[in-house]
Every structure is written in C-alpha cells, then in structure tokens.
Amino acid sequence: MLQIILIMAAGIAAGWILRKRTFKFLNTLLIVLVWALLFFLGVEAGENKAVIDGFKELGIEALLLSIAGTAGSIALAWALWKFIQRKEGGKR
Amino acid sequence: MRGSLVIVGFFVAGIIVGVLHLIPQFEWFSNVSYITLCALIFLVGFMIGNDVEIFQKFRSLNRLYMLLPLMTIVGTLAGCAITTTLLPHRSLSDCLAVGSGMGYYSLSSVLITQSRGAELGTIALLANIVREVITLLGAPIMVRWFGKLAPISVGGATTMDTTLPILTNACGKDFVIVSIFHGFIVDFSVPFLVTFFCEL
Numbered sequence: 001m002l003q004i005i006l007i008m009a010a011g012i013a014a015g016w017i018l019r020k021r022t023f024k025f026l027n028t029l030l031i032v033l034v035w036a037l038l039f040f041l042g043v044e045a046g047e048n049k050a051v052i053d054g055f056k057e058l059g060i061e062a063l064l065l066s067i068a069g070t071a072g073s074i075a076l077a078w079a080l081w082k083f084i085q086r087k088e089g090g091k092r
Numbered sequence: 093m094r095g096s097l098v099i100v101g102f103f104v105a106g107i108i109v110g111v112l113h114l115i116p117q118f119e120w121f122s123n124v125s126y127i128t129l130c131a132l133i134f135l136v137g138f139m140i141g142n143d144v145e146i147f148q149k150f151r152s153l154n155r156l157y158m159l160l161p162l163m164t165i166v167g168t169l170a171g172c173a174i175t176t177t178l179l180p181h182r183s184l185s186d187c188l189a190v191g192s193g194m195g196y197y198s199l200s201s202v203l204i205t206q207s208r209g210a211e212l213g214t215i216a217l218l219a220n221i222v223r224e225v226i227t228l229l230g231a232p233i234m235v236r237w238f239g240k241l242a243p244i245s246v247g248g249a250t251t252m253d254t255t256l257p258i259l260t261n262a263c264g265k266d267f268v269i270v271s272i273f274h275g276f277i278v279d280f281s282v283p284f285l286v287t288f289f290c291e292l
Binding site for chain 1: 098099102103104105106107108109110111112113115121122124125128129130131132133134135136137138139140141142143144154156157159160163164166167168169170171172174175178179182187190191194211214215217218219220221222223226228229234238239240241242244245246248252253254257258260261272279
C-alpha cells in the first residue's frame with residue numbers, strides 16, 4: 001500500500017509541475033489502460049486453478065454472499081447520496 | 093451502457109485466454125497487471141495534480157461524504173446477515189466473516205482459512221473477487237442508477253488501489269478523494285472485522 005501511495009504522490013507532483021499545460025488525451029489514456037488492466041485481471045483469474053475449480057463447487061454460495069453484501073452497501077450509499085443531494089439542494 | 097459492455101468484454105476475453113492457458117510461461121504475468129495498475133495510479137495522481145481547481149473542489153466537498161465507509165461496512169454486514177437465512181448450513185458468523193472481507197480477497201481468505209478451514213476460505217476468496225469484479229464491471233451503471241457513491245461503496249477496501257482508476261472514470265475526478273479516503277478506512281478495518289467474526 002505504501003508503494004501505491006508513493007506512486008500516487010509522484011503522479012500528483014508531476015501533474016502539478018506541468019500544470020501550465022493541458023493534456024486532453026488523459027481521459028482516453030485512462031480508459032484504455034483500464035481495459036488493459038481488466039484483460040490482465042481476467043487472465044489471472046482464468047489461470048488460477050483455485051478460483052476456477054472452487055467456482056464450480058462453491059460458486060453459488062460465494063455469489064449469493066457477494067451480491068447480498070453489494071446490495072446492502074448500495075442501499076446505504078444511495079441513501080447517503082440522496083441525503084447529501086437534498087441538503088445541498090436546499091442550501092442553494 | 094456501451095462503456096460497461098466494453099469493460100465486460102475485455103474481462104471475459106482475459107478469462108478465456110487464462111482458462112485456455114494461451115500465455116506461455118505464465119509466472120511473469122502477474123507483474124504485468126501490477127505494472128499496469130501502477131501506471132494507472134500514477135495517471136490518476138497526474139490528473140489530480142494537473143487540475144489547478146481540484147484542491148478547491150476537494151475543500152468544498154460535503155463533510156458528510158466521510159460517512160461513506162460506515163455505510164459500506166454496515167450495509168455489507170446487514171446484507172450478509174440476511175443471507176444466513178438462505179444458507180442454513182452456514183452460521184451467522186461465517187457469513188459475516190466472509191462479507192467483512194469487502195473485496196480484500198487475499199487477506200480475508202487467508203485469515204478465514206486459518207480459523208474456519210479451507211472451504212469457507214475459498215468461499216471468502218471467490219465472494220470477494222466477485223465483489224471487486226462487480227465494481228470494475230458495473231461502476232458506470234451503478235452511477236446512473238444509484239448515484240456516485242454506490243460504486244465506491246461496493247468497491248469496499250479496493251477503492252484506493254485496484255478499482256480507483258475505473259471509479260475515477262465513472263464518478264469523475266472530484267470524487268477521487270472520497271474514493272481514496274473510503275478505501276483507506278475500509279482497508280484498515282478488514283483485518284479487525286474478519287478476525288472478530290472468526291472468533292465469535
């Protein structure tokens with residue numbers, strides 16, 4: 001995690017040094033790299049025997065638990081989002 | 093919608109390549125995804141530093157966004173607690189231990205394997221990988237349906253590293269700081285929560 005923080009800090013510093021210039025291609029570069037990352041993560045999951053074999057046996061239970069956890073966090077995050085939107089709407 | 097489909101397409105293509113072992117000498121490959129992630133993190137940092145107004149935008153963000161990690165933890169545990177009724181052979185603490193991994197699959201699966209055995213450990217591994225995948229693949233749709241906080245919350249412990257780039261893309265640069273803060277807090281709470289529910 002320290003490595004990630006340092007890389008992020010280096011990125012912020014580099015961006016700040018070059019702040020006088022605008023880089024229009026950054027959003028495109030971001031999404032292309034995201035595609036590449038997802039492809040690589042897919043390969044890693046597909047190559048992982050524990051993941052592929054485990055999924056055949058325990059996949060339903062795992063899916064159920066992850067969907068339930070996801071739904072629960074979406075519900076509360078949505079509530080907080082609505083609450084903040086209403087508060088900020090009222091101020092303006 | 094098209095954005096999400098393209099993302100799903102790349103991920104599925106990767107799985108097929110992986111399952112069929114199309115890449116020779118796979119060992120070097122895990123570095124490739126890590127280097128890509130590092131490049132992405134650097135890029136997200138660069139976009140923050142390059143935006144002269146961004147620090148002002150961060151300062152004007154509502155303080156209430158700091159409650160998001162709490163929403164994530166409570167929401168996840170509530171969802172997993174309900175699941176217990178559908179899985180009669182799993183105890184409440186089993187379900188809560190798996191759920192409290194919140195996407196941090198490497199750590200949670202190891203901790204759970206040690207105290208509850210390999211089967212529940214494997215479930216934790218899969219469930220938390222699936223959660224990360226749901227975030228990566230569904231972020232744009234979640235923003236559309238449930239607002240910008242939903243995909244960050246679903247991202248759980250991963251929102252300051254693996255899922256940060258896609259969240260930056262889906263929620264916009266202004267929410268990078270919410271995402272990092274959220275990931276940081278949830279990441280630190282995972283080992284405590286998993287250990288706690290394993291010992292119940």
